[in-house]
Amino acid sequence: MDGEISTDEVAELLAAGDDAPRIVDIRSPDAFARGHIPGSENVPFDRLPDRIESLADADHIVTVCPHGKASVQAARLITSYEGTADARVESMAGGLEDWDGPLDADDPTVETETEAESGPDAPF
Numbered sequence: 406m407d408g409e410i411s412t413d414e415v416a417e418l419l420a421a422g423d424d425a426p427r428i429v430d431i432r433s434p435d436a437f438a439r440g441h442i443p444g445s446e447n448v449p450f451d452r453l454p455d456r457i458e459s460l461a462d463a464d465h466i467v468t469v470c471p472h473g474k475a476s477v478q479a480a481r482l483i484t485s486y487e488g489t490a491d492a493r494v495e496s497m498a499g500g501l502e503d504w505d506g507p508l509d510a511d512d513p514t515v516e517t518e519t520e521a522e523s524g525p526d527a528p529f
Contacts, residue, residue, distance in 0.1 A: 406480040409498040415467055419444065425523045426465035431479045438444075440508035442469060442501075450479055459486030466495070473500035 419425050419442070430437055430444035437447040448456050450470075459470075460466055466483055468476035476496040484494045 406484045407493050407495050410467055410495040411498055412503045412505065415497055424465065426467045427460065427463045428467050428469055429460070429479065429501060430469045431476060438511040440510045442504065443507060443509045445469065450475060453479055453482055455503045457483060457486045463489065463492050467497050468498045469501060471500045472502050473498050476493060476500060
């Protein structure tokens, strides 16, 4: 793993277009559907070992999770794969919680986790 990359740096790389990193969002498919960084791909953490080979052609990989903690583990796992030995692999510091850029949603009608947890019917 090559360390962490800030959300601002990720946004700049994506805006530049050329040599943009592959953004690997390790959240569940449902969470990904609620919103994700445009152009990112969903590879849930529990499926990463089975799908890591698909990242072998990447020059730069950035892993993303909600808060920037689990993505560090995902980046380490990706780095350990011999097919990504030459790739720059980083975790996005702060995760989607710190992301200020736009988010694409596959299903904008799905409630976000925050909305579902903070509703008036919450018992606590």
